[in-house]
Amino acid sequence: MADLSIAHRAALAQLLGNVPDGTLTQLALLAAGMAGSRARDLEEMLDAERLDRVRRARAFAPLLPLFRARPDGVASMVFPAGSMSRVWGIARRGEADFLSILDDDDERNIGRVTQVCGRICVAAAAAVRDQAETVWPAAWSEPEAREKGLTDLACSFDLALLAHRAMPSLKAWVGRPTADQLADLRLLVRDAAEIAPDGAQRMLEILFANLADAALVLRLVSHSSSAAGREVFLAESELAVFVERLIGAVEDRVARISGWRPADVKDVVGPLQEVLTWSAGVLTELDMTIEMRPGGVWGKQVRDARIRINEKLSRLLGSVEGAVDKALPTIRAQTSGRMTRLVPRLDVPVNDEAVQAATASLALLRAVRTTAGVFGCEQQRWSVLEALKESLAAYADAGLETINAGDWPDETLALNMIGTAAGFLELIEATDAARTVRRRAAVAGTPPTFKPLNLPTRPFQAA
Structure with missing residues (x-):
């Protein structure tokens, strides 16, 4: 089979340049399983593309986050993703003799590698200014936004060498910096301001993009x-x-x-x-x-x-007890004379929709445990939690007394309601009380065969 022609290689190179990294890996696996000289040519091109991307990532490292929006949605300086590969393609051509230095992972040579990164970024800044239509086609955005974006992109590359040198210190600067580290940060900001009038803000834009x-x-x-x-x-x-x-x-x-x-x-x-x-x-x-x-x-x-x-939190916390009451209904029963008290209604099936709503409300108590204080709701959260521990334990006690007295013909249904109360106690981390309720329920009535609801009992994880 004939090798790939020059036209085929050119078309494939353009195609591979726009392929995501994950797809590039899948293509490499497919090519490895294919026979023939064209498959070997394709493997060679895939290897070259992967190497090129690794070099690009190293040369543009501090600026890479600027080519995608922040995951948290906070406004930031963002450039079109496609412009990164375009400006790299132009910048690397004039620095071909130095590209192999980017493959050096020896820490002792980091200064030399950084200098090469700086050379390439200077070339990239020139490419943005001299070949704007190639780097950022007019069709990609409105004229005013494009003009500003091109200026921002070129200036970002102007500052890239400073940013490369700053990146190892970023963690210290946002932690507990020493006096010397603070001096380094202020020197960086001052150096950036000497490169451009608004260099200080632009440098912080680059550092901001690198902060999760x-x-x-x-x-x-x-x-x-x-x-x-x-x-x-x-x-x-x-x-x-x-x-x-x-x-x-x-x-x-x-x-x-x-x-x-x-x-x-x-x-x-x-x-x-x-x-x-x-x-x-x-x-x-x-x-x-x-x-x-x-x-x-x-x-x-x-x-x-x-x-x-x-x-908002106050309203949500204020609705928790009502949601639990709907899932575990009660009825007022006469005790002696004119005296009455609320007792569990154990003659109604478990309402799955009400239990789901109550479970979500109880999850709220745990979800806001670390943040309620910031918003002034910790006292309310604690009060609701303590009230629920008391009311759920009382509900279970009264229900088990009724079951043991033989007042309910459908013991399985009644015990399921008690099991729901035990599940709620577990959700608010009243584990001892929940364990006691389950142990008592296991020997209540005849026969002790109820199956508790499958409610989540493990601590919820942060999103």
Whole structure:
């Protein structure tokens, strides 16, 4: 079989350049199982494409996150994903003699590798400015947005060498930096400002893109200057955009849950817990890093967000006991004379829909355990939890007394209701009380053959 022609190779190279990494791996596996010279040619091209991508990833390492939106949805500087491969294709051609240096993994040669990365990024910046239509076709975006994006992209490559040198220190800067490490960060910001008038903000954009936890950018902002931790200074600086983005993201999340009601455990342990945990982290970080002005715009926005989440959580927590009551109905029975008391209704089948709603509400108590304090709801959460422990234990006690007295003809149905109460106790981590109820239920009535509901008993995991 004839080898691949030049035209075939050119077409395949263009095709492989747009294939996702996962698909590229699958193609390599398929090619390895094929016979013939064309299959070997294809393998060779696939190997070359993989090597090229590894080199590109190393050369552009600090800028790679800028070619995709942040997973947390926080606004950030983003470039079209396709422009990365295009600018790389242009930049590497002029630096072909140095590409092999990018394959060196010896830590002793990291300085040499970084210098090559810098050369390629300088070439990339020139490519963006000189071949804008190739790098970022006009059809990809509106003219105004494209023009700004091209400027941002070129300037980002201008700062890439500084960013390469900064990346090893990023973890320390968002942790507990020493005086020397703080000095390094401020020197980085100053060097970036010398490269471009807005270089400080652009450098923080690059570092921000490399932070999985968006709130940590506040530490970079506050550490970048001795005065940057005060709103009165920061609000008037180019770094204010990072604070505004985070506050805006919190407000978006508050709006998202304003009319939300849990219908299933997954609704609580997933979307709601994610919103509350993320928002609590951002608000806590704001409190720790930014000195808000009394009556300032940011301070008012943060207070409003807290109040709205507090109101939503208060309503949800206030509905928990009612949801449990619907799943475990009671009836008022006469005891002696005119005295009455609430006793379990053990003559009705378990309402699966009501149990599901109650389970979701109980999951809320555990899902907000670490965040309720941030939003001023911990006292309410604790009060509801303690009231439920008492009421569920009392429900089980009264029900078991009734069963043992032989007042219910359908013992299996009655014991299922008691089993539901035990399951609820487990959900709120009253394990000793739940174990006692199950042990007593196992020997109650005749015969002791009830099967408890299959309710989740393991601690819920964070989303």
